[in-house]
Amino acid sequence: MNLIDQTFSRLKEARETALIPFLTIGDPDVETSVEIIAQLEAAGADIVELGVPYSDPLADGPVIQRASQRALKHQVNIRSCMEAAVKARSAGVKLPFILFTYYNPVLQFGLDRFFDEVKKHDISGLIIPDLPVEESAELLRRAEAAEIHVIPLVAPTSKERIKSIVAGAKGFIYCVSSLGVTGERSSFYEGVEEFIGQVKEFTDTPVAIGFGISNREQAERFSRICDGVVVGSAIVRTIEESIPLLQNADTRQDGLLQIRKFVSQLKA
Numbered sequence: 001m002n003l004i005d006q007t008f009s010r011l012k013e014a015r016e017t018a019l020i021p022f023l024t025i026g027d028p029d030v031e032t033s034v035e036i037i038a039q040l041e042a043a044g045a046d047i048v049e050l051g052v053p054y055s056d057p058l059a060d061g062p063v064i065q066r067a068s069q070r071a072l073k074h075q076v077n078i079r080s081c082m083e084a085a086v087k088a089r090s091a092g093v094k095l096p097f098i099l100f101t102y103y104n105p106v107l108q109f110g111l112d113r114f115f116d117e118v119k120k121h122d123i124s125g126l127i128i129p130d131l132p133v134e135e136s137a138e139l140l141r142r143a144e145a146a147e148i149h150v151i152p153l154v155a156p157t158s159k160e161r162i163k164s165i166v167a168g169a170k171g172f173i174y175c176v177s178s179l180g181v182t183g184e185r186s187s188f189y190e191g192v193e194e195f196i197g198q199v200k201e202f203t204d205t206p207v208a209i210g211f212g213i214s215n216r217e218q219a220e221r222f223s224r225i226c227d228g229v230v231v232g233s234a235i236v237r238t239i240e241e242s243i244p245l246l247q248n249a250d251t252r253q254d255g256l257l258q259i260r261k262f263v264s265q266l267k268a
């Protein structure tokens, strides 16, 4: 059974909502990212999105754009992100890994090689926000064969397309809470709860929400109606603010603790 499915059934038993952090791998460097993944797990994260930095992150706000730029300075690519997953696993991290990447790096990598490597590197799921619908059949077929879940994104404006987007989806459905790009928000799409209700009418697959969630009350609000909550920019910003601590041997542990504390209060 796919690790993501195991996680959601365990959480369902425990009547808990999955906390799904996102971080950009290689920000500030790959080795630190591996340590941060361990901190995220210790802080109560249930699944982690490993972000592949990209030069043209069209769906990302300034916080993740800056993180991508910092990571790209070290030429971090899909392979480095998969290696980070294996390093985290061998460091004892049990979390399921979702590889988050734009479509172009996958295309450059080559679909055959990509799925061979994803499988070898213990990745359980994929999020490809700009996967063109006309190309998705080929990719979904290979994912199915490799037992990797491709997590579909559904936006409040998806309306009549919701049914076709979520049909047959595995792992979880990623409901985008607002229009626009990623980034912390103080308010969400008007009627976001109704939107989530609509999605849940079409599927029994767990439903998670993301975009803009940055504090405990927002996470609590959505944990009442979703099986998972995704937090990216708020965590990436915390990592950004911790970089001076992380890059000094004397204060590195303080930096890691700062990240862990921020994430712990979200899960609580």
Ligand SMILES: O=P(O)(O)OC[C@@H](O)[C@@H](O)c1c[nH]c2ccccc12
Pocket: 022, 049, 051, 059, 060, 064, 100, 129, 153, 181, 182, 183, 184, 210, 211, 212, 213, 230, 231, 232, 233, 234
């Ligand atoms: O950063 P936010 O607002 O907390 O949203 C999660 C988001 O970071 C993560 O899931 C993600 C990062 N880049 C994306 C691009 C599209 C969709 C989702 C994402």
